[in-house]
Amino acid sequence: MSTRPSVQELKEGITGGDRGALSRAITLAESRRHDDQEHAQELIADLLPETGKAIRVGITGVPGAGKSTTIESLGLLLIERGHKVAVLTIDPTSARTGGSILGDKTRMHQLSSHEDAFIRPSPSGGVLGGVARKTREAMLLCEAAGFDVIIVESVGVGQSEAELAEMVDCLMLLLVPGAGDELQGIKRGIMELSDVIVVNKADGDRVPLAKRARGDYRHALRMLPPSTPGWETPVQIASAAEGTGLTEIWDAVEAHRALLEESGQLEERRRRQTERWLDSMIEEAVLDAVHSRPGVDEAIAGARADVDAEKITVPQATQRVIEAAGLSKEHES
Ligand SMILES: Nc1nc2c(ncn2[C@@H]2O[C@H](COP(=O)(O)OP(=O)(O)OP(=O)(O)O)[C@@H](O)[C@H]2O)c(=O)[nH]1
């Protein structure tokens, strides 16, 4: 192993556009080691003034909807227009199984070999919330490295869309036209969060199906509150494979961005996101600290057993755990 570069060296490397330094910094931020974390946090704090300037886009959709293919095509288009594009993936399935990282790299083949693009799969292992936190840190590091478009890909499975919406400026939902009831599998909550909706795979004999789906989704949206005040979520058809509809997708992202900026909502949205990030980290840290106190986990197991046996109530059991943790309120009447 080579010796670890100093915070200063990493900082200079990142702001100088050295991708190796950016990669190493993200690895440091992903590390569970205490000293690595200290270094990573010092580095990110140093770099904070260089962050926040990118346009942050999240792409979600069911497995196989074409997220990676869309990012590949869109990314190349954006690079052609002079942007620098970083792609981060949150993959809750890989968090569970050690999953599809290789797959993603190969699916974004052209983009991953481009000098103006940077692709980073999510670390395997850990819970969704943890993976999402690392993604936020990676996003800040990419911004400091001069990437002005950050695209975060996340498979849509339940909680993950909300998590994704919490870290981007614009959430794009990718759908595929299928037979049967278009709206069946897709939850209203996700549509409500989406700033841009794309019906992908509108090619070959699927074009009429895609157009019908577009109509259905437009109709369904009319009954939902807007994702962003003053914004009407557009529904578009595209084919990531054939490269059609991509210009329109990006036009929509830029129009949404313009609205956020003009109305002051961008700042507000990001501030709210950061506050929630802080809140959730505090909760997590407090919980960790409590669990690490001697006797607490045993008290929880005991409380659970007694609740199961119907010896005590749930509030009583909770109180017992709080006392075991030494956290009972002293001045309660
Ligand atoms: N016909 C057609 N096929 C597409 C299109 N976009 C993606 N595909 C195909 O759909 C499959 C899945 O595409 P991906 O881009 O990997 O989908 P994904 O949403 O990233 O998938 P996961 O990351 O596994 O959730 C691949 O075989 C693609 O070639 C499209 O616009 N048209």
Ligand SMILES: [Mg+2]
């Ligand atoms: Mg993918």
